[in-house]
Amino acid sequence: MATDLHGQLSPAAVRVEALTRAFNGRPVIDKLDLTLRPGEFTALLGRSGCGKSTLLRVLAGLDREIEGTVLVPKKRAVAFQSPRLMPWKRVWRNVLLGLPDSPGRAVAETALEEVGLGDRSDAWPKTLSGGEAQRASLARALVREPDLLLLDEPFGALDALTRIKAQQLVAELWQRRGCAVLLVTHDVEEALLLADRALVMRDGVIAYETPVDLPRPRDVGDPPFTALRTRLLSELGVDVPMTAKAV
16 A cells, blocks of 8 residues: 555554565565654664665655555755755755645755754755755755655764764754654664664564653763663674773
8 A cells, every 4th residue: 555644633643554565576565563652763773675765765755666554744855965955046945845835935944054054045055055955955854844754864974073063963952842753863873862762673573662751961971871772782693892891
C-alpha cells in the first residue's frame, strides 16, 4: 500500500505497522513497527545497508512500493546529505523550489534568516560553502512548516567544525519549531547530542531503542553519556575497549 497522510490531530506523528520493502525479492525492511511522537527528536542508527535511508524515503513518500501500514503527517519535509540546490536558481528561489503555490520571496528570506543566511538570499549556489548550502537546504524544509522533519545524514559531508555548528542549528530549530524529527545518522555521538530517543535498525526492523534522558546541552564527557554511547556502539557491533569506557 502507499503511504497514507493524516492531520495534526493524530496522537502519533508517525505510525508504522508491519512495513515491508523488498528489492528483487529480498526484504530490506521486514515487518517493521515504529511510532514517533509529536515534537519528539528521534535518531535512527544502523550499519550501512540496513535500510535506514529506505525507511526515511518511505516516510517522505518517495518510495511507495511497500506493504504494511504507514501513517505520516500531511506536512512533512526532508533534507538529504547532498543539499540538492539547483545551480541556475538563486538561493531564495531554491528555498521555494517544489512548493505548489509559491508564497513569495519574503517567506523564503524569513526562512533564510532563521538559518543564518539572510545575507545570501541573492547568491548563486556555487558561491556557498558546504555548511551554507546545507543551511539553505534546511531553509527549504522549514518553509513547508513541517510537522515531521526527516534528515538523512545531513551533516555527513561537512568538516568537523561546520558539522558541530550545523548540529547546534538543527537543535535550535527543533526546539523553536516543535516538530517531530527523524535523523538518520551513522554518528553515535551526534545521535546522543541531539535526540530524545535513539533507535538501532538491524535485519530490517528496529532491533533496539533507548530514551536519551540527559539534560541539555549535553556533554560527551559525562559518565551517563559515555555509558549510552558504549551501549549503542555495542548494539551496532562495535566493541569499545575498557580504557575507552573509563574515559
